[in-house]
Amino acid sequence: MKVFSRLVFVSLWAVVVLAAQDRPPNIVIIFGDDIGYGDIGVFGHPTIRTPHLDRMAHEGQKWTNFYAAASVCTPSRAGLLTGRLPVRSGMMHDRVRVLFPESWSGLQQSEVTIAEMLKQKDYAAMHVGKWHLGHLPDYLPTKQGFDAYYGIPYSNDMDATQPGDKRRHALLHPDRIDYWNVPLMRDEETIERPANQYTVTKRYTEEAVKFIEKNKDRPFFLYLAHTMMHVPLFRSQEFTDRSMAGIYGDAMEEVDWSVGQVLDALRRNGLAENTFAVFTSDNGPWLIFDTHGGSAGLLREGKGSTWEGGMRVPAIVWRPGTIPAGTTQTGMGSTLDLMATVAAMTGTKMPDDRKMDGYDLGGAMKMTSPSPRNEMFYWRGTRLFAARLGDYKAHFFTQTGYRDRGETRQNPPLLYHLGRDPGEEHDISRENRGVVARIRKLAQEHELDIDEVENQLAKIGDRN
Amino acid sequence: MKVFSRLVFVSLWAVVVLAAQDRPPNIVIIFGDDIGYGDIGVFGHPTIRTPHLDRMAHEGQKWTNFYAAASVCTPSRAGLLTGRLPVRSGMMHDRVRVLFPESWSGLQQSEVTIAEMLKQKDYAAMHVGKWHLGHLPDYLPTKQGFDAYYGIPYSNDMDATQPGDKRRHALLHPDRIDYWNVPLMRDEETIERPANQYTVTKRYTEEAVKFIEKNKDRPFFLYLAHTMMHVPLFRSQEFTDRSMAGIYGDAMEEVDWSVGQVLDALRRNGLAENTFAVFTSDNGPWLIFDTHGGSAGLLREGKGSTWEGGMRVPAIVWRPGTIPAGTTQTGMGSTLDLMATVAAMTGTKMPDDRKMDGYDLGGAMKMTSPSPRNEMFYWRGTRLFAARLGDYKAHFFTQTGYRDRGETRQNPPLLYHLGRDPGEEHDISRENRGVVARIRKLAQEHELDIDEVENQLAKIGDRN
Numbered sequence: 036m037k038v039f040s041r042l043v044f045v046s047l048w049a050v051v052v053l054a055a056q057d058r059p060p061n062i063v064i065i066f067g068d069d070i071g072y073g074d075i076g077v078f079g080h081p082t083i084r085t086p087h088l089d090r091m092a093h094e095g096q097k098w099t100n101f102y103a104a105a106s107v108c109t110p111s112r113a114g115l116l117t118g119r120l121p122v123r124s125g126m127m128h129d130r131v132r133v134l135f136p137e138s139w140s141g142l143q144q145s146e147v148t149i150a151e152m153l154k155q156k157d158y159a160a161m162h163v164g165k166w167h168l169g170h171l172p173d174y175l176p177t178k179q180g181f182d183a184y185y186g187i188p189y190s191n192d193m194d195a196t197q198p199g200d201k202r203r204h205a206l207l208h209p210d211r212i213d214y215w216n217v218p219l220m221r222d223e224e225t226i227e228r229p230a231n232q233y234t235v236t237k238r239y240t241e242e243a244v245k246f247i248e249k250n251k252d253r254p255f256f257l258y259l260a261h262t263m264m265h266v267p268l269f270r271s272q273e274f275t276d277r278s279m280a281g282i283y284g285d286a287m288e289e290v291d292w293s294v295g296q297v298l299d300a301l302r303r304n305g306l307a308e309n310t311f312a313v314f315t316s317d318n319g320p321w322l323i324f325d326t327h328g329g330s331a332g333l334l335r336e337g338k339g340s341t342w343e344g345g346m347r348v349p350a351i352v353w354r355p356g357t358i359p360a361g362t363t364q365t366g367m368g369s370t371l372d373l374m375a376t377v378a379a380m381t382g383t384k385m386p387d388d389r390k391m392d393g394y395d396l397g398g399a400m401k402m403t404s405p406s407p408r409n410e411m412f413y414w415r416g417t418r419l420f421a422a423r424l425g426d427y428k429a430h431f432f433t434q435t436g437y438r439d440r441g442e443t444r445q446n447p448p449l450l451y452h453l454g455r456d457p458g459e460e461h462d463i464s465r466e467n468r469g470v471v472a473r474i475r476k477l478a479q480e481h482e483l484d485i486d487e488v489e490n491q492l493a494k495i496g497d498r499n
Numbered sequence: 500m501k502v503f504s505r506l507v508f509v510s511l512w513a514v515v516v517l518a519a520q521d522r523p524p525n526i527v528i529i530f531g532d533d534i535g536y537g538d539i540g541v542f543g544h545p546t547i548r549t550p551h552l553d554r555m556a557h558e559g560q561k562w563t564n565f566y567a568a569a570s571v572c573t574p575s576r577a578g579l580l581t582g583r584l585p586v587r588s589g590m591m592h593d594r595v596r597v598l599f600p601e602s603w604s605g606l607q608q609s610e611v612t613i614a615e616m617l618k619q620k621d622y623a624a625m626h627v628g629k630w631h632l633g634h635l636p637d638y639l640p641t642k643q644g645f646d647a648y649y650g651i652p653y654s655n656d657m658d659a660t661q662p663g664d665k666r667r668h669a670l671l672h673p674d675r676i677d678y679w680n681v682p683l684m685r686d687e688e689t690i691e692r693p694a695n696q697y698t699v700t701k702r703y704t705e706e707a708v709k710f711i712e713k714n715k716d717r718p719f720f721l722y723l724a725h726t727m728m729h730v731p732l733f734r735s736q737e738f739t740d741r742s743m744a745g746i747y748g749d750a751m752e753e754v755d756w757s758v759g760q761v762l763d764a765l766r767r768n769g770l771a772e773n774t775f776a777v778f779t780s781d782n783g784p785w786l787i788f789d790t791h792g793g794s795a796g797l798l799r800e801g802k803g804s805t806w807e808g809g810m811r812v813p814a815i816v817w818r819p820g821t822i823p824a825g826t827t828q829t830g831m832g833s834t835l836d837l838m839a840t841v842a843a844m845t846g847t848k849m850p851d852d853r854k855m856d857g858y859d860l861g862g863a864m865k866m867t868s869p870s871p872r873n874e875m876f877y878w879r880g881t882r883l884f885a886a887r888l889g890d891y892k893a894h895f896f897t898q899t900g901y902r903d904r905g906e907t908r909q910n911p912p913l914l915y916h917l918g919r920d921p922g923e924e925h926d927i928s929r930e931n932r933g934v935v936a937r938i939r940k941l942a943q944e945h946e947l948d949i950d951e952v953e954n955q956l957a958k959i960g961d962r963n
Contacts, residue, residue: 072545076827079543079796081536081563081811082918084829093557093825099545279829279890281919326919330797332543347545361557363540365548365743426743454546454743455790 059156059254059381060354062149063301063312064373065294066115066260068108068165068190070349071320073332074264074287078349080330082279083287087295088351091314095353096362096400100453102369102411103318106338106345106436108190109133109167109492110414111317111370112260116148116168116179118374118385118393122414122485126168128492129416132339134167136193140494141169142179147386149374150180150256155383159250162186163242164260169491175223181258185242187217187230191262191269194218194229207327209267209282232269235262236286240293244300251304254381259297260317263290266324281326298353308356311380315370316348322436335459339436341413341420342459343428358400366406367423372396390484412481415442417490422478426454427467429474447471523620523718523845524818526613527765527776528837529758530579530724532572532629532654534813535784537796538728538751542813544794546743547751551759552815555778559817560826560864564917566833566875567782570802570809570900572654573597573631573956574878575781575834576724580612580632580643582838582849582857586878586949590632592956593880596803598631600657604958605633606643611850613838614644614720619847623714626650627706628724633955639687645722649706651681651694655726655733658682658693671791673731673746696733699726700750704757708764715768718845723761724781727754730788745790762817772820775844779834780812786900799923803900805877805884807892807923822864830870831887836860854948876945879906881954886942890918891931893938911935 072078076085077092078099104114109132110121121127124146134141142148150160161183162176169175170188177184194216195202205214212232219230243259263269263286270286278284294314301307320329322337322344331337331344338345350368352358375393378385385391398404411428413421420442421430429448434441450464450471464471536542540549541556542563568578573596574585585591588610598605606612614624625647626640633639634652641648658680659666669678676696683694707723727733727750734750742748758778765771784793786801786808795801795808802809814832816822839857842849849855862868875892877885884906885894894913898906914928914935928935 073543073797076561076563077541079537081797081921082829084827086827089827090825097540099540279918281916283919325925326916330922333537333545333794333796361554363548363550363553365546452745452790455745455747457545458794461789 058309061254061306061310062153062158062256062377062381063297063310064115064258065297065312065314066112066164066258067290067314067316068261068263068265069318069321069329069338070264070287070290070316071329071331071337072334072344072347072349073330074320075349077351079332083284084278085288085291087291087298088314091294091298091312091353092351092361094355094360095351096358096364098350098352098364098368100365100367101315101348101350102346102367103316103348104369104371105414106318106340107132108317112167113142113146114392115370115373116142116150116258117146118149118371118391119146119389120371120392120412120414120485122417123390123392123488125488125491127414127416128490129418131492131495132416134169134189134492135495136170136189138169138492138495139171139498140491141171141174143491144173144178146179148179149377150258152180152374152378152383152385153254153256153381154180156254156381158254158256159246160256160258161246162258162260163239163246165189165262166260172223177222183222183246185221186219186239186260187235187262188220189217191215191217191232191265192267206266207324209269212269215267232262232267234271235269236289236293237271240296243297247297247300247304247306251306261290261293263287264329266321266327268327283327283329287329308354310354311377312353313350313373315350319345319348333458337436340434341415341430342433343453343457345436346413352400359402362402364399364402364406366399367408367411368396368399368406369393369408369411372408376400410477412478419478419482422474422481423453424474424477426452427470427474428453428459429464429471429478431478448475522773525718525770525774526617526622526720526841526845527761527774528579528722529761529776529778530576530628530722531754531778531780532725532727532729533782533785533793533802534728534751534754534780535793535795535801536798536808536811536813537794538784539813541815543796547748548742549751549755551755551762552778555758555762555776555817556815556825558819558824559815560822560828562814562816562828562832564829564831565779565812565814566810566831567780567812568833568835569878570782570804571596572781576631577606577610578856579834579837580606580614580722581610582613582835582855583610583853584835584856584876584878584949586881587854587856587952589952589955591878591880592954593882595956595959596880598633598653598956599959600634600653602633602956602959603635603962604955605635605638607955608637608642610643612643613841614722616644616838616842616847616849617718617720617845618644620718620845623710623717623719624722625710625719626722626724627703627710629653629726630724636687641686647686647710649685650683650703650724651699651726652684653681655679655681655696655729656731670730671788673733676733679731696726696731698735699733700753700757701735704760707761711761711764711768711770715770725754725757727751728793730785730791732791747791747793751793772818774818775841776817777814777837779814783809783812797922801900804898805879805894806897807917807921809900810877816864823866826866828863828866828870830863831872831875832860832863832870833857833872833875836872840864874941876942883942883946886938886945887917888938888941890916891934891938892917892923893928893935893942895942912939
């Protein structure tokens, strides 16, 4: 009898273990807003303390040549979730660079998101945080494969309640939460307006942890996109005046705390080894806001620009037991690659009826093969400003971040070697005309590969 | 009999263990040359791969507000070894900023070095590498407490064999090793001239490891000061064209390998837990050499300047079991503090007949107390250019690194908050006149505390 019951127990245990092994990994994408390349301890910031992100890197892997899909918010997010350059989905425009409360379009339902792809394996999927791919009913997360949504659907500096001349002051003095009349939504309903942004990082975190706890016995996809570090900066009482680095440091340290809470929830529930977690940012730091904007470290320029500081972002990937701990990957990667990487590791299939722009980075994360990505295209609106091939980057046009002094056509293109000169300081186009010609050809072929599509960001204001 | 022999064995073992516990820790100081704040992976460099330094940080502690004693070589080294500002030992001059082959003085024998202090406990002491505190017989390491010396006694860009107009080319094209007729010394003898700089990092490392192996049963002090990353850059064949970051990356990756070799020798001999190891640099990156110079990351300026990039250096401390692994200390520290820190942890006494400038950082390293250092003085030659108090830094004079465009007197002083604005971009002196006044007072008191001494760097060329 005893032997029999032990047998039953062992068999049951084997079934549970096999089922668990069979279960595809959970996917957690934590996306920061306007967090610069240099804003994190392990990426070199000297006074912002990020022990949880540092630990994530010590247990996981830092990517130092990792790019957002665009240098501003809306197109960057469209690229991450679809694995396609936002210029393919109509989510980039030369002047209307992001969606606004007055926009009446968004990411089209014909686009397939990572959440929709994972439905092939019945993943539970939740989006917590900033969406910014359309706030009207047809464009919400719940229409793009997410079972649930909780968050502020666009940027936290929108819906200003007072005229523009008070705006900059309000952006830099977060004493009046109600200056920004942004909604907080649950699923398809607004539940709070203006959203209390003081506690938004904390509440996003609570929602994320609750989702993990609730779904610990089935595969899940958590897409946690913080409203921070977009100005106006807010942080909860526990983090107020806690950092050496002012309000920016306070808010960043709360985002870091949030990362710790999410990873702890995974560890606590025995899910660490079967979860692939990524931390990255939607674009570079918003430098026009002085100490309320972050830092790109040694990279040039910031948000809005196609210099490296605008699009190269901090990135940490984590899957204990699979991704070797404490390693650094200097190969190229992009948020555009997350869909292909997730597809490969979950055994799901990306759409095959359209052009995709991602690579499976799984081998590079395991350090068993080099990164398959060898090129990067830097779009600004609907025009290709720069392209990288291997270590070389050519700029065909340059323009500084958000200070709209207009573009400069570079002919011949500027050329930088990003290995030796990551700060893009020494133009070497004269000595390397062959390299310039090769990148120019690559860029031309790439542009020919982009089909014309209906622009969704142009759909703003008066419909007539 | 069996019991008896076991008893003897256990007793002997107890004696060995007790003796080992009683033994003060070994001290290993690894000092890079011109390595910038941003040149190391864990300090944010995106393309130079430093897995050994990264591991040292993961197992140890990163200091992100750590300063060299000066912004150029000779005075920085004098400060580290004596725990005194170099202006106190006559090792700073306004125009002759370092020692040269034509210099006929050096660090005075009346100065007490860390090596001499450790003789109180009979430490074996060796200096491997760049000395730069006097190359004539009276000033060599063997006259300053070191039992043995192996290295190039001054900078590797000295003793040029050809006229100045070929110099810059030779500095940036390390194809002719004999352009630089620098000596390689063992103890007090020149054993090779010109030194074969291709293999200098490798041979320094071999000497260091040999010294560790030889002294594994007694306390030792190893001061390993690399000739690299001072231009002209050289690296051994194994590291040639190996990095993504050109020759700078190659040479830096060889220095990183060297750190790995030294720490491995400590681990292999069971000495890790009883060894305090530090890695840091003598000053910021030499920016005038383009991609042959390093990077200060987000810090402003480089070597030779009193902006942060000139004097704040990467620093990693390591003592497994004592210093908590993977932590970051954002409190202030300086190479000036190493002597006091070492004195406290070894139970030796610093000289008490002179003014000292260091603090014991042991508690801050253990994270049991904040750093006792709350101020930093930025001397350029014999004048105080800037001072830091807490997070605030005031500049009384500014001057760019080595490009000698002359100094600018800042009146009122420029003021920066280094917590919120580590890149020294936003002068806030107007809004903080009280802080400026406080730092000015601190600076005046400090200047009054500096006694006039004979200048040793002025002793150059003709003795008459």
